[in-house]
Amino acid sequence: MNRDELAKYLLDKFPDTLELLETGKAEPFFLLKKPDGLVEFCRAIRDDVELRMDYLCQMCGVDTGENFEVVYSVASVKKRYRFDFKFPLPYNKAEIDSVQTVWAGANWFERETWELYGINVRNHGNLTRFLLPDNWDQGFPMRKDWDAPDFKRLPEV
Amino acid sequence: MGIIKKVPVFLEKVPGGGIITTSLNTIFNYSQASSLWYLLFGTACCAIELMATGASRYDFDRFGMIFRASPRQSDLIIAAGTITKKMGPRLRLLHDQMAEPRYVIAMGGCTCGGGPFYYDSYAVEKGIDHIVPVDVYIPGCPPRPESLLEGCLTLQKKVKTQKIKDWS
Incomplete structure (x- = not known):
């Protein structure tokens, strides 16, 4: 399957869950319409015999200024497929489910997302400091409204 | 002789x-x-220039400068590269482990004052003089080996002005 066939296959397979975003990138980029069914969706694309998305390349948080987003990039090592999907999260309810039961490598990505954005991860098991210093007490630095005494924003030009 | x-x-x-x-x-x-042995402390791209200076073309060995992998055997830290806030306490520890008299060269813009990470960075220390006393600052991103050699000659000049009775 090439890019368009892969996108069509996924949209046919998960019509209520996915929505294709036009990005112009080489890989299809989907919006996940039901964030509550994240773990079920991840398990479905991993176990699907046509897809076999067995590798989580990366996941990260995004602060758009209006809400959070969480972006997942998945790949199939055997079938050479790759696509991304994301879903928005409101500021006041920034919580996601852990996908460690699907891809064990999600552990570190979820710790990173938690400590940089403050997005809580349910059922993680080891939500501790990962990249920041162990005695860090200045909040979540990748948020748009974050500030610290020695932090300077680049002036607008 | x-x-x-x-x-x-x-x-x-x-x-x-x-x-x-x-x-x-x-x-x-x-x-x-004439024998400023320096601690290997390359944390970013400045370390590449440091390695080039140590290699045969620029030849640090002319000044008796040999790298050491242990702070106990070193007289000098050449802090080559970005020092993050997480790395800061480690740099301080290594500096404190060196025997006196000890010297610090801040190599590159990051160690002098944050450099390209001065704005919009939560992770980078804005100058290592917040952590350890610095003797010579070498700006540049990264500085060429000539700049580093000039900095080392400047440090040699400083060493030659010190008095033994001032040692603590």
């Missing part, structure tokens, strides 16, 4: 013997400035 040819001002040769008279200060400073 190359030392007699190099620093004839401070030395006096006793006729007919292999004996020289000089002040203890001069000979100490001369020895120390």
Whole structure:
């Protein structure tokens, strides 16, 4: 399957869950319409015999200024497929489910997302400091409204 | 007896013997400035220039500067590269482990004052003089080996002005 066939296959397979975003990138980029069914969706694309998305390349948080987003990039090592999907999260309810039961490598990505954005991860098991210093007490630095005494924003030009 | 040819001002040769008279200060400073062993502390791209300076083309060994992998054997830290806030306490620990007199060269824009990470960075220390006392600052991103050599010669000049009685 090439890019368009892969996108069509996924949209046919998960019509209520996915929505294709036009990005112009080489890989299809989907919006996940039901964030509550994240773990079920991840398990479905991993176990699907046509897809076999067995590798989580990366996941990260995004602060758009209006809400959070969480972006997942998945790949199939055997079938050479790759696509991304994301879903928005409101500021006041920034919580996601852990996908460690699907891809064990999600552990570190979820710790990173938690400590940089403050997005809580349910059922993680080891939500501790990962990249920041162990005695860090200045909040979540990748948020748009974050500030610290020695932090300077680049002036607008 | 190359030392007699190099620093004839401070030395006096006793006729007919292999004996020289000089002040203890001069000979100490001369020895120390000519053997500044530096601690390997390359944390970013400046370390590439540091390696180039240590290699045969620029040849740090001319100044008696040999890298050491242990702070106990070093006189000097060349902090080559970005020091993050997480790395800061480690740098301080290594500096404290060195025997006195000890020196620090801040190599590159990041260690001088944050450099390209001055704005919009939560992770980078804005200058290592917040952590350790710095003797010589070498700006540049990264500085060329010539700049580093100039900085080391500047440090040698500083070493040669020190007095033994000031040692604590």
